Amino acid sequence: MHIETKSTHISAANSNLFKELGFAPNEAKKLHAESQHIISEKLRLKEYLMSEISQWIADNNLKQIEAAAILGITRPRVSDVVNKKLPKFTIDALVDMVARTGRDVQLSVQKRSHA
Secondary structure, eight states: OOOOOSOSOOOOTTOOHHHHTTOOHHHHHHHHHHHHHHHHHHHHHHHHHHHHHHHHHHHTTOOHHHHHHHHTSOHHHHHHHHTTOGGGOOHHHHHHHHHHTTOOOOOOOOOOOOO
């Protein structure tokens, strides 16, 4: 049995995948804009949670190894949080870490205003 392992198509970074998948130009543009908005909102939320964790570490004068024990992660993972390595964490994992600092996370959902 032979399994094809060569890439037949590679999309450029930030390309409009919806256009490449054959959606009509206007629909592709709309879907791409919506997906970019969702991605940026998730990244903003991750960055905010990481900032809160980093500030907690600084406020408590914790060494990364001490923070790791409290947060339930390894010391290198603490470094990743402090250095805001966004792709390495899920929002769920970051919320769990914030909870381990003794703080609550509240979520607010608002209707988007369209310009």
